[in-house]
Amino acid sequence: MSPPPTPKAAPPGGGRVPTNAEAAAVFREIADLLDVLGEKFKPEAYRRAARSIESLTEDLAKVAARNELRAIPGVGDAIEEKIRELLSTGHVSYHDRLAHEVPPGLLEILRLPGLGPKTARRFWVELGVEGPAELGAAIDGGRLDGMKGFGAKKIAQIRAALAPAPAGESSARRPIDAVYPVALELLRALRARAPVDRAELAGSFRRGRETVGDLDLLVTSERPEAVFDVFSALPEIGEVRLRGGTKETVLLKGGLQVDLRVVEPEAFGAALQYFTGSKDHNVRLRSLARDLGLKVNEYGVFRGDDRVAGRTEEEVYAALGLSWIPPELREDRGEIDLARAKKVPRLVESSDLVGDLHVHLAPDATAADVDRIVADARVRHYAYVGFVVTSIGTDGMLVRASDEARARLLEANGRGLRVLEAVEVAPGLLPLSMFSEKPEYWIVRPGGAPPPEGSTWGVENARLLAHLGGDAAASDERLRAWLGAARSHGLAVEVGPGPERLDSRAAQVARSLGVPLALPTGLGAEANDPTLPVALAFARRAGATAAEVGNSTEVPPKGPKPSRPRRAG
C-alpha cells in the first residue's frame, strides 16, 4: 500500500505545478474542443470535473498525494490519470492532441454569444473558417448566404457578436459585492412599480457566490406584459435582448445580463428552487426525483400529471424526502445527503451577530461619524463595537483617529453597549514599540512571514487576524500558515467581500482548521451596502454555524474557545 508517487519533477521549462484554477481551465478547454468535434456526453463530464476542481479547498497535488482524486465528484479513472499527468508534467497529452486537431480560433467562435459547437463546427467544415476574423470575412463575402439555417437575421446576429463590446461593457463575471446594490435596486423597483405579487432574486446571486455572471429575477404576476413594460423602462436597463411570454432578458448599462421570469404562484417555489441552482445541485435533485418516480421542473414536482408540490421551496424539497437546503449550500457538495438525513446545519444568520470587532476610524472622522455607527449598533442591539483607533496606512505610516472621534468613543460607551478601542498592528512591518497605546485588544494584520508555532505576536490580548489577503493568502500553503498562526494564538479571521478578506473557500479552510470566523457588519453604512450580507453569505457557503463565528458570541472572543462566556460590561 505504498502511496502513489507525488509529483516531484517540476513541469518542464522551469514551470511549476499548475494551480487548481489552471487545471480546471485545461479541462474546460478539453470540453470545448470535444464539443466542436461533436462529442455528445464527454464535454459535460469534463466540465463537471472542472467545476469540482475549482471548488476544492486545497491544492490538487495534496489530494493526489493522499490518493483521493477519485473522491472528487466527476473524477473517474480517465480524468484522474489526466490530473496526475498534469501535475507531474504540466500538460495533458490528450489536450495537446485535441488542440492540434482543432484550430484555436474555433474556440473563440464557440465563445461568441448565440453561437455554439454545432454552428462553429459547420463554419469550420463547410466554409473552412478557422477563427473570428475569417468568419467576418466570410460574412462580408456573402459566403453564408444560402447556407441552410442562416437567414438575414441570423447573419446580422453573428455580425453583432463579432463586433467588439462597447467600452465599459463586459460579459465577464463580476464580484457579488459590486453587483449587490443594483440587484437590490432592481428588486425594489419591481416590487414598487410593477404588478407583481412576489419578487425574488435567484441564481448564483442568491447562492452568495463570490462572482455572478448574470442576475436572475423571479416574480409572480397575472400580467407578465405589464411587468416587462415596467422593467424595460427602468433607468438601469441598457438594452432589451429578448422578450417572450414568460421571460425577458436585458442588459444593464454596464453590460450585466439580467433575466426576468414570470411564473404563476402555484409554481413559485419550484421556479425559485430551479433558477437558484446550482446546475449540479439541480441535476442531483432531478435524478433523485426520477428514482422516486417523480419529475421535477420549474413548475413543480409531478407524479404523472399531478403536481404534488410547487408553491414553496420547502414543499419541493419535502416532496423529495429532503429538508429545505439553504441556497448557499446548493452546490452538490454533500448537502443533499445531509438533507435526506435531516442534518442540514443551522447556518449563521445576521440575528446571531452581537458585535463588530473591526470598525476603522479615518484620521478625519468626526464625532458625528462615531455617533452614526454607535446609533446603528444600538438599533441592532449589539453588545459591543470595537473601533480601530490606530492602524498602519498603505504608506506604512501610522494612522490615528482624530481626538474628536476618540473623545466621543468614551462618551458613547455604556447603556448596554461596550465601545472598545483596538489597535491594528502588522508584526514584522512596524516595531511594536512605536505603539504607545494600551488598547482593549489588538488586531493583527499580515506583515512579514507568519510567526512560527508557539511564538507570540509580541502583543497580549490579540483577538482578530484582519486584512488577510494578497500575498499572505495567495497560495494554499501561505493561507494555511497564517490560519495556523491564527489558531495557535486564538484569533478569529475576517471573512467577507474584498481582496483583504477571506472568501468562502478560504473560510472553509479556516473552519476545517478550527479558526473562528469574524464578520464585518457594515455598521453605519448606507442602505444596500453589501458588506454584511455578502460576508454572511460567504460564511454560510463555508457551512459556518453561529458557534463558529467570533462576533456572534457575547463578548469579543479571546482564546481558541470563543464561546466561553464572559460578562459583558
Place this chain on the structure above:
DNA sequence: GCCGTTTTCGGCCCGACTGTTTTCAGTCG
C-alpha cells in the same frame, strides 16, 4: 467520461426562446 439505496451498462435535466423552419435545430440557463 462518469455513475449506481433499481443499474458495472446504458443512461446522461429539461423547458424557453429564436430563427428558420411547415415541425425543427441550436443555444442558453
